[in-house]
Each structure stands twice: as C-alpha cells, then as structure tokens.
C-alpha cells in the first residue's frame with residue numbers, strides 16, 4: 001500500500017524535473033504523479049510528436065532528428081516549452097519530462113523560473129543501461145490516451161489492445177535497437193551533464209533507483225518529492 005499523500009490544497013509540488021536516460025520510466029512515472037498531484041505532465045517528446053502528427057513547421061523540422069535519435073535544437077524546444085508553461089494549469093506546479101536535455105536548456109529554464117513561487121527540484125531516475133534496451137524495444141503506447149505498456153514487463157490484458165479504451169497499440173518509430181544506441185549517445189554527450197548540473201544544486205536534487213517495479217519507483221519518487229519540498233530552502 002502506498003502512503004497517503006497530502007491533497008493538492010495542502011501540498012504544492014511546484015516545478016518538478018524528471019531526469020534520466022531513454023526508457024528509465026520518466027513518462028510512466030510522470031503520468032502517475034500527474035494524477036496524484038493534479039498537475040500537468042509536460043513531455044517535450046510528446047509535444048514534438050504532437051507537432052509531427054499535425055505537420056506543423058516545428059514538427060517537420062523535428063521529425064528527421066527524432067528518427068535519428070538526435071536532439072532538436074535548443075531554441076525550438078525552449079520556445080515550445082515557454083508556450084506550454086504559459087498555460088494556466090501550471091500554476092501549482094508541473095512535471096517536466098525530458099526537459100532540459102542540454103546545459104543550454106537548463107540555463108534557459110533557470111532564467112524562465114526566476115519569478116516562480118517555488119524553486120525547481122530535480123529527480124534523476126537511475127536504471128542500468130543493460131535494462132533499457134528491452135524497455136525501449138518492448139514499449140507500446142496507446143495513440144488515444146497515451147498509456148504506456150511494455151510487452152515484456154507491463155503487457156496489456158489483450159495483446160496489442162489498450163486496457164483503458166480498446167485502441168490498437170502502436171510502437172514509436174524511434175524505438176528500434178539502432179536508434180536506441182543513437183539516443184544513448186545523445187544522452188551521454190549532452191544530457192548527462194544536465195544531471196550533474198542539478199546534482200550540484202545539492203538540496204534540490206535527488207536520485208531514485210528506477211530498476212524496480214513501477215509502483216515501488218512511484219513510491220520512492222513521491223517520498224523524495226515530499227522530502228525535497230520540506231527542506232527549508234525549497
């Protein structure tokens with residue numbers, strides 16, 4: 001049983017960053033925390049895929065890079081995040097999933113959040129690399145409600161069908177072994193420095209072990225978030 005959480009009126013999560021390599025479970029955990037804390041999940045990957053489906057200029061520019069496992073330029077992603085953060089549902093907090101991914105994005109976010117009521121807290125989900133390939137190649141998603149499955153570890157009740165709305169599940173175009181290795185390269189070259197940047201913030205950073213069952217990881221993230229926010233400086 002998970003421990004009871006203070007409800008949204010007692011506890012303001014504020015801005016929360018979920019960090020970690022491809023497949024560590026950022027999206028899975030963000031969706032669970034979003035429901036619990038009643039704050040939005042802002043996934044830059046999901047926003048870019050949405051742009052791609054709608055054939056916007058940004059989506060078409062991003063498509064080729066995403067298919068190759070490369071990062072989309074900082075200016076474009078920062079602008080997209082800026083527009084999303086301006087929506088009123090971010091007032092009590094939000095979970096940024098997959099952003100920032102470069103030091104430039106992290107520094108931009110610092111300037112963006114100067115006037116926010118609470119400082120940002122960052123939680124890194126750590127999973128050994130050898131586990132991640134199976135998570136990525138086994139992932140399936142519902143194109144309608146966004147529920148994330150895994151054919152090995154989190155299968156739907158009926159093969160390839162979403163439990164929630166019976167839609168046929170899809171596989172992301174970048175969830176191949178080849179693109180996974182490119183995404184890991186991007187992570188090592190650009191995003192691992194972002195984790196060290198937030199680690200150096202001391203009281204605003206924590207790491208959780210993501211190589212455990214989903215509900216145990218959620219429990220750890222929840223407890224970590226409460227602890228970080230109860231620190232006098234946060």
Ligand code: AP5
Pocket residue numbers: 020021022023024025026027028029044045046048065066067069070071072073077097098099100101105135136138139140148149150151153154183210211212213214217
């Ligand atoms: P994005 O969509 O963010 O992809 P990613 O970072 O590679 O992360 P994933 O979504 O693959 O993994 P996740 O950590 O969310 O894991 P999930 O919960 O799904 O980005 C895609 C692309 O967009 C980038 O490559 C880049 O091109 C571009 N982009 C995005 N943001 C950008 C930015 N800021 N700047 C520039 N470019 C950007 O779980 C994975 C699987 O594991 C699932 O099958 C799930 O069921 C399973 N699973 C989860 N938790 C567990 C568990 N505890 N035990 C067992 N299985 C589990």
Ligand code: MG
Pocket residue numbers: 026027028043045097098
């Ligand atoms: Mg994700």
